[in-house]
Structure formats: structure tokens, C-alpha cells
Amino acid sequence: MKKVLMTLVVMFAVMTAYAQEMYIGGGIALWHNHDADKTLFSITPEFGYEFNKKWAVGGRIGYSHSVKEIEDYDYTINAFVFAPYARFSFYENKVVRLFLDMGMGVSSYKAKHHDSECGFELGIKPGLAVKLNNHFSLVAKVGFAGYRDDYYYGEDGFGVALDGEDLSFGIEYAF
Numbered sequence: 001m002k003k004v005l006m007t008l009v010v011m012f013a014v015m016t017a018y019a020q021e022m023y024i025g026g027g028i029a030l031w032h033n034h035d036a037d038k039t040l041f042s043i044t045p046e047f048g049y050e051f052n053k054k055w056a057v058g059g060r061i062g063y064s065h066s067v068k069e070i071e072d073y074d075y076t077i078n079a080f081v082f083a084p085y086a087r088f089s090f091y092e093n094k095v096v097r098l099f100l101d102m103g104m105g106v107s108s109y110k111a112k113h114h115d116s117e118c119g120f121e122l123g124i125k126p127g128l129a130v131k132l133n134n135h136f137s138l139v140a141k142v143g144f145a146g147y148r149d150d151y152y153y154g155e156d157g158f159g160v161a162l163d164g165e166d167l168s169f170g171i172e173y174a175f
Contacts, residue, residue: 021050025139025172026060038068046170048087056087062152079109081152083121097129101141107152119150129172137172
């Protein structure tokens, strides 16, 4: 394990030294619904490497934990997701950049006292980045077009979704 960690640190340092531009970011959520007596925590770090102004590759790793009380029983779900993507930026000015994240995702979630479920998605997520300065950008992604099968609590099937459930905000730091 130490060798793997050290190899990753060295690779990261070398990529940083020669990178066109690397970025890290992600989001975090903490939500409690009093009416449904449900609490949710999630963290989704994101990382990427820009080859040029148009193309980048990256990935998102996520974890969520939710608890819902049903008749004095705590229904607990833990979920993990890994979603690599290729990012195509099709418009950019000094402040705003529009992009498409094209990729796939693999998820696994498990409810307490139940078997774990695995799923995947394959599709496109449109996004918007607003540059705050040379290093920080606010990033928003809305919607999804593609195919999902038991992916991260989502609906199964093929289609386009542009609702509040597929809206995410985050921040990126480029170095």
C-alpha cells in the first residue's frame, strides 16, 4: 500500500510539473428533511488534466450516506461512485466557459441488512464554469443525456433529464 501511495504522489508531482493545467474540485452536501425524517451527507471530489483549451480528461469519486427513519427503524444507505470523463469545451470568453462532460460512471450502494446493488451510466452532462480569478472557478452541471442502469439511486433507462435532481454546483482550483 505504501508503494502504491508513493507512486501516485510521484506521478501527481511529475504531472503537475509538466501539466498544461491540472484542476481539482468537487462538492459536498449535508441535507436534512424534517418531514421525511431523512438525513443525507455526500462528498464528491473531482480531478482533471487539461490537454489544451478544448479538451480535458478527469474523474469524480463520490461517497454518500443517508439515513431515513421509518417507524422507529433507521434505514441506512451507503453509496460509492467512480465516474471518469472526457471534457470538451465548446465556448469560452474571459469569464465563462461552456463544456460537455462525456463519460461513464460506476456505482455501488448498499442498504443496511440488504444486498449491495451495482450500476452504471454512460452519457453526457453539460456544464458551465465561471472564472473567479486565475485559479478558482465556480462550476455548475445540469442534466444528463444517456443511459443509466441502477446508477447511484437514479432511474433506469435511456433519455434526457433536466431537473433539479441532476443539478450540481462546485468549485475548481486550477494549478
